[in-house]
Amino acid sequence: MTAASIGTTWPVHPVRPRRGSDRRVNLSSNELIHPAVPHLVKRMTSGFEPADLTHYPVQDAPAESAAELLGRRPDEILLGPGSDSMIRLIVAAVRDHVGGQLLTQYPNYEAWEATAAIAGGWDVRRIGKPADGRWLPAIQSAADGCDRALVAVSWPNGPDGHLPDRRELAALADTCQRRGHLLVLDGCYAAFCGDHEWLARLADDSIVVLLSWSKMFGLAGGRLAVGVGGSKVVQYLRAFRQEDHVNTLMLSALTATTAVHDDFRAVWADIGDCREQARTLLSEAGHAVAPSGGNFLHVPLADAATSGRVTRRLSDLGYRVRDMAETPGLRHHMRFTVACGPVWERFLQDLEPLLSSVPPSEAIER
Numbered sequence: 001m002t003a004a005s006i007g008t009t010w011p012v013h014p015v016r017p018r019r020g021s022d023r024r025v026n027l028s029s030n031e032l033i034h035p036a037v038p039h040l041v042k043r044m045t046s047g048f049e050p051a052d053l054t055h056y057p058v059q060d061a062p063a064e065s066a067a068e069l070l071g072r073r074p075d076e077i078l079l080g081p082g083s084d085s086m087i088r089l090i091v092a093a094v095r096d097h098v099g100g101q102l103l104t105q106y107p108n109y110e111a112w113e114a115t116a117a118i119a120g121g122w123d124v125r126r127i128g129k130p131a132d133g134r135w136l137p138a139i140q141s142a143a144d145g146c147d148r149a150l151v152a153v154s155w156p157n158g159p160d161g162h163l164p165d166r167r168e169l170a171a172l173a174d175t176c177q178r179r180g181h182l183l184v185l186d187g188c189y190a191a192f193c194g195d196h197e198w199l200a201r202l203a204d205d206s207i208v209v210l211l212s213w214s215k216m217f218g219l220a221g222g223r224l225a226v227g228v229g230g231s232k233v234v235q236y237l238r239a240f241r242q243e244d245h246v247n248t249l250m251l252s253a254l255t256a257t258t259a260v261h262d263d264f265r266a267v268w269a270d271i272g273d274c275r276e277q278a279r280t281l282l283s284e285a286g287h288a289v290a291p292s293g294g295n296f297l298h299v300p301l302a303d304a305a306t307s308g309r310v311t312r313r314l315s316d317l318g319y320r321v322r323d324m325a326e327t328p329g330l331r332h333h334m335r336f337t338v339a340c341g342p343v344w345e346r347f348l349q350d351l352e353p354l355l356s357s358v359p360p361s362e363a364i365e366r
């Protein structure tokens with residue numbers, strides 16, 4: 001080393017790492033937890049030949065399968081290792097095209113802003129939920145005030161759970177088309193409100209829809225998502241080589257999805273029932289739990305100390321839930337994944353006395 005070493009310092013980005021190993025039941029990441037899922041995932045992967053790992057992945061047949069499932073053409077399908085990764089791809093790929101303007105729901109999934117911050121060159125405009133709860137018209141009015149932006153909306157919203165009115169989407173889609181925006185509808189949780197096929201049909205060259213096989217089909221560890229768009233935008237995005245990252249096992253599972261889609265509809269319906277049952281239970285205990293279109297619920301608690309205490313107590317009981325202390329609009333909320341089966345029943349039994357012993361929140365910050 002010479003006397004005058006330049007040294008190396010690396011920038012620190014505020015990105016939440018994935019969890020470390022943990023023996024608690026994970027009700028924090030909104031994985032699909034239902035007794036039928038392990039068997040269904042086995043069916044999705046049973047046609048896989050380990051020898052296929054010796055070949056580079058080929059996407060034609062899986063893309064055809066996804067297209068058939070969603071009523072689209074194969075050239076309108078984009079595959080990626082999770083919608084997280086698709087979001088990163090889109091942020092990287094369209095920045096120059098949209099002059100670095102990002103209009104995003106706020107809160108929205110953290111990858112949008114985190115990726116934009118890492119990439120640099122983005123001007124981020126956040127659109128919070130208005131007091132009347134009509135988020136789409138608020139986004140539309142912001143989108144109507146500029147040309148060529150990336151507009152990011154999650155349907156239903158993660159982390160908020162808000163499910164917009166379908167009838168309000170046409171006006172936003174129109175504005176995006178007219179103003180040259182790319183609207184991304186992140187339908188990560190759309191299966192839990194029955195909207196994923198409807199969303200996929202709306203996609204075109206100014207609307208890309210992302211569907212997460214992690215959340216919908218219990219493949220969080222596999223990392224798989226399907227994007228749908230018009231053939232031109234898909235062709236543009238494919239040039240960024242997402243196909244390098246979806247492995248042959250997940251491509252095989254995707255090809256098998258048509259065979260299990262109907263079984264999963266029953267799973268999503270069960271999760272919806274469990275969600276509403278939990279809302280009723282918590283409302284009866286005095287907690288005003290807002291509706292959610294996803295497989296998760298938020299409980300507003302009196303203050304940060306209470307939400308910290310409840311989260312820690314649940315952790316001691318063996319559950320990993322999310323303290324939303326850092327999420328704007330959801331501070332003092334505790335979020336948990338809605339599941340089905342024995343795990344869920346046990347969780348409700350543990351949660352009920354715990355929540356009965358803390359004061360309900362009066363002011364809900366949303």
Ligand SMILES: Cc1ncc(COP(=O)(O)O)c(C=O)c1O
Nearest residue numbers: 082083084109154158188212214
């Ligand atoms: C709204 C939203 N979008 C996207 C993702 C990423 O999902 P995945 O990469 O597993 O498809 C998440 C994960 O929690 C999410 O909440």
